[in-house]
Amino acid sequence: MKTPASLLLAAVLAASALPTWAQQPAASAAAPAAAAAPGASGLTVAPPQASSSAPAPGPGAATPSATAPNAVAPATAGVKVDVAAGEAKYTAVCAACHGAAGNSGTPANPRLSQQHDAYIVKQLQEFKSGKRPNPIMQGFASQLSEQDMKNVAAYLGTQKAKTGFATDKELVSLGEKIYRGGIQNRQIPACAGCHSPNGAGVPAQYPRLSGQHAAYTGSQLVAFRDGIRKNSPQMSQIAAKLNDREIRAVADYIAGLR
Template sequence: MKLLAPLLMAAALAAPAFPAFSAGAAPTVAKPDLAKGEAAYTAMCAACHGADGNSSIVANPKLAAQHPEYLVKQLQEFKSGKRNNAVMKGFAAGLSDADMRNISYWLASKQIKPGFAKDKALVSLGERIYRGGIADRQIAACAGCHSPNGAGIPAQYPRLGGQHADYTEAQLKMFRDGSRGNNLQMTQVAAKLNDREIKAVSDYIAGLR
């Protein structure tokens, strides 16, 4: 026993030391740097999406006030090619995950400029689809996921209210024909809509606030 004690002590001293670890601890994520986000956005994105995220080009989406988690996901999928867009892939390719977070959270802090529905003949149809869906074709109401005022649900469903009708219409058609394939749920919904219905709901969405 007298010989064993010093040996045990020596073994304990020689053993590597490990920091305390909590099995439930989650990795910390750095807080977004909004100043860096603004700088990167101004240099790379403002020409197409507007200085404050409110694009004046109807083919390019408004990004102001969009949920940051949604924007990060889209940038990652442009970069990976899961969302197919040659122009955006080129821009996203040079962004790190930190860059994407910085830009996305900066955009989320901006205020979206309201839009307006323009087609009076179709706006009532658009409202019916957005708020009630089309029951006989099992098309769910858009409001169920994107909220009655188009604000969406953070980290799950994007803000739609105020978006350019031309952009929304183009995306719904791309979901329908499969050229945008990064959301199975939207592909299934759009597949059941005809051109008139897509145009109507897109115009109605533009006026939501």
């Protein structure tokens, strides 16, 4: 029969012989408490991560991948224009009214040659959506896809515009004054400030005006003034201050710009 002292010694030896995995549950139970411990700022602080042999992420690691679900690609990303396809589409759909290579011979129909492609695409989109109301142009624009619009615009941008001429000698000096200097006492800005001194415009911002038919330019200024055309608040505000004589004068002067 074993004595109490010998029994106590046997129990101590048995406890020290337990395998290391037998003590792991206790350590694991403490881990959640460490993970939820708030830091000094009150935010939850994650416990230190175990070291790994994997290399640390480089500076580009924070950049979302191209396939990330929330990534938004630019509207023109990957879009390539086809000038030849644009010429074919223009010839089939547009040339009857706007002339070969965009050089319209009809005063009521604008010349489109050498126009900035971004401006043409914007106008076609707005004809198609109805934002710029015109039943005839809406019908034609509705036949065009976004790619068609870009192709046609690219083609027209490569075509050389024919020169135009001012014809109203009585008004040409007034037209020049308004185009180059505006009318200061009525807060009418100079057209040249946005469309450039020679009417070349500014790509992606302001259209080319040089050589445009006076009848077409005049009709658009009246449409802006009278609230018929509403797709340029800036032009609506300017045109609202012009009378019929001033519109005829500046339109005629623009026709002779080169």
